[in-house]
Amino acid sequence: MVVSKPGTQVKPSVVHRSLFAIGLLAVAIGMTLLVMSGKDRSLLPAGAAALLLGVVLVGSYLINRLQAEAFVDPLAFEPPWSKLARGAGPPRLPAPGKLAAAPSTPFTLDKLIDFPAAPTASRPAQPARSVPPPPPVAQTSWTPALFDQVSAQQFDAVCEALFAQGGFEIRGQSHGTAGGVTLWLYSRHAQQGTDSPAAVAWCKQWSGQPVGVRELHPLLDLMRSRQLKRGTCATSSICSENARTFAKDNGINLLDRAGLLALIAGRTPAQQQALLALALGKR
Template sequence: MTAIIGVIFLVGPSFMHGSIIGTLGPALRPAGWAALALGAVLLGLHYFLSRRASPPEQEHPVQQPSAAKPSRPAPSSSADNARREPVLAPSTSQSTPSPSASEPQREQQWSPAVLAAIEWRRFEALCEALYAQAGFTTRSQSHGADGGVDIWLHSKHSDVPRIVQCKHWQSKAVGVKEMREFFGVMASHQLKGGTYVTSSTFSAEALAFAKDNGIHAQDGAALLKLIDQRTPEQQAVLLAVAYEGEYWRPTCANCGTKMVEKNSSRSGGSFWGCANYPKCRGRTISMSKASSPA
């Protein structure tokens, strides 16, 4: 308003010649300029005060995400992916063991197939369980040097123990050589009787030597006949002993660990070897027949 008054004082007298205001024009010019300057100052002061009173404008206003569109995660960089644990999809393929190392079909009742399927250590455990059912107190060891004795039998009816030698052979017959070695073990313990058990058969010479030297020779057929005389419950227990664990995979006679299938660089065939080789140098066993290691 003050600036408008100043403009009127400066410009108005020039349009009113001959009137009192026109004659007062020169006298009103200083007042007009003062009013115009005061108006300009007041306008500048008003603009400055209004700028301070109003909040500053945001250069980058924050935009709220729309409720209609869910926000998508930002793509991760290769560095982020490298720090994250990989998520692996479950594999649908399973490794199939070789036919020679796979578990044979289990029989539901006793037969020669059971004796053929189990390894030598299971055969010894079977014999020990059978004698335990007969009332003997048994003692054996799973591996290491046994001095030619696989099982010690103690009876409450006698102070003299009885020793048992077990030979898990498939088709090879136990000969007189093996029988003589067992007789030597009996003599070293000052024993006049012993039992020799095999899953196969005995030669005629071996049977004759056993009869003359107090050795009870028991082949696979006689062993199955003895098992058949047990109750059904006892037979089930013996079958569980025979099929315990990896019953088809031979045990290392030296360290007692299960053997693994290995390939021969010379013959190109396969055989059972100790898993702890070369730390353990136990005997190898033919892949086709998991017979006794000795």
């Protein structure tokens, strides 16, 4: 083993490096001979001897190097617990309320850990003032979204006024709590004393539900009971393709949301405002 003065860095000599290289070469030769001994058994002793010699040389060099570098001065070795005792160990967290480093440093631990702040005398916090919500924007024209704000009674009133603006005398029949209304449309140009309606209108919202063939059967039964060839179904919802085909084959005019908006757009501005007032609940 190489002996050195305490506190000096020990460097391996040329002899030791040469022995280390010879040992590596011997290990390589020994491994090669051992592999070749699978075909020629006579090479097995020579390969084992070369491998053993190489392991001894390489191991001696490594052990000597480790001992020389790690413990040049055994008295200078200090265990980790003694470093902790004198405050030279790993960094510790600062005491609560104190900075981990000087304020001038670009990074401090107190930015990552919320330390409790010292109590200071301060005025009680004032309650936040409630900001009143902005006033709702007044509805001035008919839009598709307006139908989502209209109640069932308001929708029935709009339909009744809409057909009345078309020149019909209206006799309504409410559907009760189920919502909707049946409007018997009488022509104002008919002869006096005639009690036969010209057509019938079935009005109902059906919000969130498309109108299908099943919803049109009550209207068709009313038309057949009065022997009417014309009927209208007005709704703020949409109609399925099967319902449109069924209505076309049975003389029913379907007025969905788009159809109602188109019919309202054909009225005069004064009539449109009157219908809007009914939809908004203004009398």
